[in-house]
Amino acid sequence: MNFLLIIGGLVLLIFGGNWLLKSAVALSLKLDIPKIVIGMTIVSFATSAPELIVSIKAALSGSSDLALGNVIGSNIANLGLVLGITLLLGTMHVQKGFYKIDWPVMMIASLLLYFFLIGDNVITRNEGIVLFSFLIVFLVYILRFQKTAVLDELPEDDEPLPLYKIVLFLVIGGLGLWGGSELLIKGATSMALEFGVSERIIGVTVVSIGTSVPELAASIIAVLKKEKAISLGNLIGSNVFNILAVLGITSIITPVVVKDQGLLTNDIFWMLGISFIILPLVFIPKGYRLNYKDGVVLLAAYVIFIYFTI
Known part of the structure; x- marks a missing residue:
């Protein structure tokens, strides 16, 4: 039964990612907005929705470690x-806006989370308001100033869609991602609980991978369709959303308390480290691009993280 839930979830996620990307590209055409901005707002919000739902549910039921582990593990x-x-799957060319705006905002958000937690082991309501306010400022900035700052080339096969179709694909895609993640998490968590694994371990491994599948589906589809700007913007934007929106909104509703110290002695440092390393990878050995060698480095880092965590 759990295996069927996981398979069903993956199928929904793949279709949801495709529909969401279709609406995002059409919307960027209609509004004349660079795709990286669409990727960092609409696509990021839709693919971060599973983390938000899981974290709020977990925090309200007293499982704060699952809520926090989910976000840190997802990032x-x-x-x-x-x-x-x-x-x-292919080389990714990086826009200058990455190191001027996107990466610094991701690092600031990550460091804010670290400093909010390290003193008292809790994200309070006021700290949640600070996180969410930072997100609003960031979104207003990129929509006002990055629109003209980011150079963007449209592939030849892009076709404008009528507004009702854009909204339809957006809604169906978002629902597909959400429903797929729910099925995947339910199946995977049930399987993990059978082995007596702790709440934090489930959060940073099984649940975080489950809620990251929408990003994986959306990014792979984006790369296969040559929508590289959406792919990178989606991932950076999703990490920003996870901290500022997911933990911001969750802690405004109810304070997020750390119970398992492994989140602060191990997991959060992995999140900070892997977020930081993206910058040198973009410039070494050749600037403004990431290739398969960087992919191997990142995957190796993730495997080591999982090994030491379990």
């Missing part, structure tokens, strides 16, 4: 697992 999985696999 590690997005860059180590998802970006790693995506890069094995």
